[in-house]
Amino acid sequence: MPEYRPVPERYRQQLQRFDEYAFHIEDGPQTHDPDDLDALLGDQRGIFDGEDLLSVGTLVEFDARFRGSWITLGGLRGVSTPPEHRRQGYVRQFARESLAEFRDRGVPLVALWPFETSFYRNLGWGTCQKYVRYDFPPRALAAVGERGEGTYRQVGEANWETVRDAHLAAGEGNTLALRLTDDWWRRRFDGRSPYCYAYERDGDVVGYVLYTVESDGDEYEMRVWDLSAADADAERALFWLVATHDSQVQTVRHYRTESALLDRVADPSEFECRLGMGPMVRIPDVPSALEAVPTPERAGEVTVGVTDDLSPWNDGQFGVRTDGETVSCEPVSADTAPDATVDVTTLSQLVVGYHDVERAERVGSLAVSDDATRDALDALFPPQRVALREFF
Known part of the structure; x- marks a missing residue:
């Protein structure tokens, strides 16, 4: 009978292949030098038939705000099964066994970002928030942006820790806002090569914006992955910074967990909005x-x-x-x-x-x-x- 257990280090390249096929199939098969593979975050678990790896996933833990206090939030990421082993119940077995492990650890909630909401709903997870994707020309933020009296400076991998307090302040009062570990912060500045600008006021960083710029050959799009502000003034200052890119990009794509942005802008018709289902949570015990x-x-x-x-x-x-x-x-x-x-x-x-x-x-x-x-x-x-x- 297939068995759930930790994945040994010798399967590392196979884990990479599973992940690439499941989540980056458009890139085609990749070849990696084992010495070039990044250290994996979290605890790798798999469903094995003897020594054959059938299905994999990673268990992670975070410090998360929860109803005014802090808890350990469990997370599942990278759950995947190659096509030759699909439709045999291995993901269901993985979900059940990983929940039992989180139960034994005393973790009260387990979150994940689903590839398909209905799939994980059938396994007992429930949506815990929605998000709005906004697409708009950068000038559309001019009415809600303000230069502010602070200063802006670019932040990179060498000094990411300067924005940690702003990240925590932005999550104040929000259940499931995370306190990220050093490894997770390094991961945010690794691989995708995003730009990060911090906004500093009176000697303190009170906000930052993390973004990449994509191109289809004809036009450029600024993708804002994280805009965190300690207060409304800092948020306006970051909106101003985004708006200044109107000479470089044609479109901004920005994900937010609230839909009030249209109430603030001068011309809502400049914004295209798409409501989406966000992460999901489940009780392990x-x-x-x-x-x-x-x-x-x-x-x-x-x-x-x-x-x-x-x-x-x-x-x-x-x-x-x-x-x-x-x-x-x-x-x-x-x-x-x-x-x-x-x-x-x-x-x-x-x-x-x-x-x-x-x-x-x-x-x-x-x-x-x-x-x-x-x-x-x-x-x-x-x-x-x-x-x-x-x-x-």
Whole structure:
């Protein structure tokens, strides 16, 4: 039977081939000197049949903001299976086994960026945010940009640490905003060769913009991958910097986790907007996830019936108790009907704050028996502004 286990170093070139075929197939087969391969971030795991590698993926961990505090957020990246081994359930097995590993590590949530939302929804992940892709001529930002009294300077791999505080400040108040490690910061400035300009005010870096410039041979497009600002003044200063490229690029493409930009610009008709589904989250273990939720002020007790087709340890009934100081959750007997029922997808969205209770009932799977239960769940799961901006 195929087995889930760590991938030894000797499979490194094979991992590279799996990744390139899955995510960069248009580049054709590549040849790599083993000494030139970058060190892999995270923990590589695979599904093996004996010594044959059938499917792979990488487990990563981040420090992430969560409802006003910090948690360890798990992540899955680079999950892939070559075509000769597809349609045999290996990704499903990988997902189940990796969730069990995250459960054993005590990680309360696992996020990923899906290649297809419906595929991972069928495995219990739920969308945790949407994003807007804006395409516009750089001059269209002139009305919302302002030069400001600070200074601009280019940042590169040698001094990336100067923008870390601005990155943290931009994530203040956003659930799933990350505190990136040194390795992840180096990765952001490696490979793609992006430009990065920092905006400094009173001796402190209060914002930065990270971008690349692409060309199809006739026109140039500026792709803004990250625009982080500690406050509104810094954001206007960065908008101004982007607008100054009107002599070099014809189009700017900018991804944002909110849609208010059109309310601020002078001529919204200059902007083309596309709403997209963003990253997804999943609970690896119901008790660990619910006990990570900050304690509501009111005490209460509810029983919740959870369905989880992938992770049998989550499929059952749980008692959730709050006493004003802690949240406790444990499996309970299913002899009596629960106060609420929900599948693991919707429960994950409630935990992260993407859904409030009303929305989880309206568009998700949540079913609540009475108003008292609804009030208790409202107190436990107030909605949050979720903003996981970093692709991994």
